[in-house]
Amino acid sequence: MDEQTRLMHSHTGVGMAGHPGLPQHMQEGTGGTDGDGRKQDIGDILQQIMTITDQSLDEAQARKHALNCHRMKPALFNVLCEIKEKTVLSIRGAQEEEPPDPQLMRLDNMLLAEGVSGPEKGGGSAAAAAAAAASGGVGADNSAEHSDYRAKLTQIRQIYHTELEKYEQACNEFTTHVMNLLREQSRTRPISPKEIERMVNIIHRKFSSIQMQLKQSTCEAVMILRSRFLDARRKRRNFNKQATEILNEYFYSHLSNPYPSEEAKEELAKKCAITVAQVSNWFGNKRIRYKKNIGKFQEEANMYAARTAVNAANASSHGSQANSPSTPNSAAPCLYLCLLSFCLHLN
């Protein structure tokens, strides 16, 4: 016997013995051969059901028990089940075949792509790689930012899974509770397994809507994290002092032609732990700003020229020639001539 049949017929064969709370004709019945008597039986039962709420609790309990034990009860119960099957299910049947929510699918896809849901893949390494490509560099700062990004994404992932687990646990507990309640009630009123199943679906849908909110919030958090990470202007950091020194040294020691070759740019980038593109940006900005306000940079130019001269003197006194962008072979060029040359070059 399947579950539905078992539930629907759970009262079949339950004692037909009489009960003091029922009228005599209900206790004895009509022997099942008298059609009018049966109709009257059913009429009486329905009448009692209709008036049961007007009675005291004890009376109602006694009457309910009597009704459950009545010989006509299983038949009436089955009829009610059939009616419910034909009406309720046919009405609601169409509503259950809902297509998957496109918004939920989008959220799921995004969480999967970002590595928040699905199998662990290094805290969204794909996104981090994309971010790295967008930022155009792999310097030390970038590595730090990547690990920061991954750490934050992992944090989001953990929170998401913890909350999801809580929701699923709550959903399961509530579903079990409702199912037990319905099974218990199915003894006294017609509740088919399909109805229980439908109720479970309703509960799941309710919890799904909560889950969707969680997914939406998670997606928003990831989007904010990504936008902050990917927005190069937002994450602009000043170069460290050493890097600026190296770049300035090269600039002022090559003031007559402050255009580093590709090789020189690469070497400077390596020394400063920045990208070649950043070196190019720096020289572009430096050239234009120097040209715009030579007077303002005069002191700085003198300082670096003096430093270069000292470096060159030291190098020659040690019998060796430095050969790097920061200490060019040209030794200490005459600052005035350099300035003049640079201005002529720019003009």
Added chain:
DNA sequence: GTACATGATTACGC
């Protein structure tokens, strides 16, 4: 909060 410094971006010319 403001002014200035600075790295990045964009439009343009070559």
Added chain:
DNA sequence: GCGTAATCATGTAC
């Protein structure tokens, strides 16, 4: 593609 000039957006010192 590179450099220039203007501009944006953020960092920093006060």
